[in-house]
Amino acid sequence: MDRKLPWWQRLPLTVHLMMCTYCARFKRQLQIIRRASQTDAEGLENESTSVQMPDDVRRKIKKSLQDHLS
Ligand SMILES: [Zn+2]
Structure with missing residues (x-):
């Protein structure tokens, strides 16, 4: 995408x-x-909107997508 x-x-x-x-x-x-x-x-304080993506989560998503696509 990027x-x-x-x-x-x-x-x-x-x-x-x-x-x-x-x-x-x-x-x-x-x-x-x-x-x-x-x-x-922009400084929203609502917990549900402040999404954080740790590296391991990002890796996991990326891997599952790669497994899925292959
Ligand atoms: Zn697919």
């Missing part, structure tokens, strides 16, 4: 994302996390 890939690398992923509910959910969660981290910077 990196620009050539279309021939992006295409299988795009097709997959259109069909796969697991990835669609993951993508939505990613967007929520992004939005939360943006609003977090």
